[in-house]
Amino acid sequence: MNREEAIVLINHTNNTNFNEMAMRVFCYQTENCLVFQLFQKLIGFQTADHQLPNWVPFLPVSLFKNQEILTKEKEAKEIFYSSGTIGKGPSRHLVAEPELYTISYNKAFRHFYGNPKDWCILCLLPGYLEREGSSLIAMAKDLTEQSKDPDSGFFLYEHEALYHLLLKKVDEGKKTLLLGVSYALLDFSEKYHLPESGLVVMETGGMKGRKKEMIRSELHQVLQSALGVKQIHSEYGMTELLSQAYSQGDGRFHCPPWMRVIVRDQSDPLSENLIGKRGRICVIDLANVYSCSFIETEDLGIVYEDGSFEILGRLDHSDIRGCNVMVSR
Secondary structure: OOHHHHHHHHHHOOOOOHHHHHHHHHHHHHHHOHHHHHHHHHOOOOHHHOOOOOOOOOEEHHHHHOOOOOOOOOOOOEEEEOOOOOOOOOOEEEEOOHHHHHHHHHHHHHHHHOOHHHOEEEEEOHHHHOOOOOHHHHHHHHHHHHOOOOOOEEEOOOHHHHHHHHHHHHHHOOOEEEEEOHHHHHHHHHHOOOOOOOOEEEEOOOOOOOOOOOOHHHHHHHHHHHHOOOOOEEEEOOOOOOOOEEEOOOOOEEOOOOEEEEEEOOOOOOOOOOOOOOEEEEEEEHHHOOOOOEEEEEEEEEEOOOOOEEEEEEOOOOOOOOOHHHHOO
């Protein structure tokens, strides 16, 4: 699949043709991504035995920690690294065409929030700024550069300066987005309170071992009270994905047209899609065309009839079904 065809996946996928586009990518990756190919063999998956695309296998996200997940005849032009979990190593996403990531996050942001040039974008992402290879920082940096507001930018621990800048933007009535990792937003809200306003606060999730883990609703209540907003927006993304889903305050995430989330039984990698029931979150991200577009996460959630989904927490770690040999390599 050439670059132009890959871009078409992002620009021209919709609800009507999603299955067709997804199956095109599945067949391409089954043939050209050796890790995905081997995984299918190890779990005993055979295309002829299943009705596609409802029964496609999803590659466990933990394999990104120790496998070279890249389609044949492609080389990584960029590598994104996860921040890692305490006691675990980081994941690596080998990106053959960084342009696909740029197209994906720009198109998704515009889909949900409009043109970034109309926003003042303030980023409170200290842990990500302090390391190399963060896909979130790459996205946030580009969006702030596209913003026409001279105050747009990043903050490490300059909370007082951020507070006064937010007061200024509230007073100006400027469309302002405060994008922050959860623990940093909590640190900020413990000391500084803002008046009620139209500020958009978006958390990217994760305490990263810095603070006690909180359920999302509890986190949002604390931030709403301190930051003077009626709802907290959220971004659902990860190093292993080139696309993001967004929640605009109702607790449910919505995907851009080229991304879809389904839920499967925690113990059966080939179970049917569960609607309205708890299970393991699996993601189809067609922007991942040169790595793997079919990823089984370690998140527990619910998918609803309209395709929106809710994250309920993390699953307990367990051995990866059918691919222990791949993990140990």
